[in-house]
Structure formats: C-alpha cells, structure tokens
Amino acid sequence: MSDLGDFHGTHPTxxxxxxxxxxxxxxxxxxxxxxxxxxxxxxxxxxxxxxxxGGQGFIRRHDRSVSPWVVAESPRVRVVDAEALWQQLMNGEAR
Structure with a gap:
C-alpha cells in the first residue's frame, strides 16, 4: 500500500x-x-x-471542545444566503 501522506479537509481562517x-x-x-x-x-x-x-440552507456547528459535544445550527435561509455565510466562516469574516 502506498503512503498517501497527510490528508486534511478545509481549515477555516x-x-x-x-x-x-x-x-x-x-x-x-x-x-x-x-x-x-x-x-x-x-x-x-x-x-x-x-x-x-427542505429547500433551505444552513450551517451546522459541532463543538467538540466540550463534553458532551454541542451541536448547533445557523438559521435556515435561502441556499444562496447559506452559501454566502459559509464563505464568510471560511474566510474568518463570521464566527
């Protein structure tokens, strides 16, 4: 089996x-x-x-720094607005 290296997903800013x-x-x-x-x-x-x-978009947040983990969601909005929020979170413009 080949060495696949260190794989990571997206890390938000x-x-x-x-x-x-x-x-x-x-x-x-x-x-x-x-x-x-x-x-x-x-x-x-x-x-x-x-x-x-259901035709709406939202962001789900899993906080695993506490026990038990806390899962929360942003408000459900139009998909295009949820995509914009996603980009803000990834770019450090939202928290």
Missing part, C-alpha cells in the same frame, strides 16, 4: 476581530433530512457543515 457573529441555535428534530454539501476538517475541535434541507 481564524475569525477576524470584526467578524460578524452568527446566531447559533440548538438542533431541533425535523422531518426533513439534511444533505451535507461541504464540511471542515475533522482534526479541529470546531467542525462546520454546510447543509441543505
């Missing part, structure tokens, strides 16, 4: 001091399934997922 605060809400059980479109690296204690469900 650290939030800037003027980063916009995202309102995070506890996850509620919903009948629609979420499809994960993108995600950050599993090596981090804070993992983000860009999700779509």
């Amino acid at each position: 650290s939030p800037r001091p003027d980063a916009v605060r995202v309102r995070w809400f506890p996850v509620k059980r919903r009948p629609d399934r979420a499809r994960v479109r993108d995600y950050t690296c599993e090596c981090l204690s804070l993992v983000f997922e860009q999700c779509v469900a």
Whole structure:
C-alpha cells in the first residue's frame, strides 16, 4: 500500500476581530433530512457543515471542545444566503 501522506479537509481562517457573529441555535428534530454539501476538517475541535434541507440552507456547528459535544445550527435561509455565510466562516469574516 502506498503512503498517501497527510490528508486534511478545509481549515477555516481564524475569525477576524470584526467578524460578524452568527446566531447559533440548538438542533431541533425535523422531518426533513439534511444533505451535507461541504464540511471542515475533522482534526479541529470546531467542525462546520454546510447543509441543505427542505429547500433551505444552513450551517451546522459541532463543538467538540466540550463534553458532551454541542451541536448547533445557523438559521435556515435561502441556499444562496447559506452559501454566502459559509464563505464568510471560511474566510474568518463570521464566527
């Protein structure tokens, strides 16, 4: 078997001091399934997922720095707006 090297996923940029605060809400059980479109690296204690469900987009945040882990979601918005929020999180413009 060949050495595949060190594989990592996307690492978001650290939030800037003027980063916009995202309102995070506890996850509620919903009948629609979420499809994960993108995600950050599993090596981090804070993992983000860009999700779509029921025609809406949102970001799911897994905080693994605490026990038990805390999972929260951004508000559900138009998919294009969730994609913009994803880019803000990845660029350190939102936290």
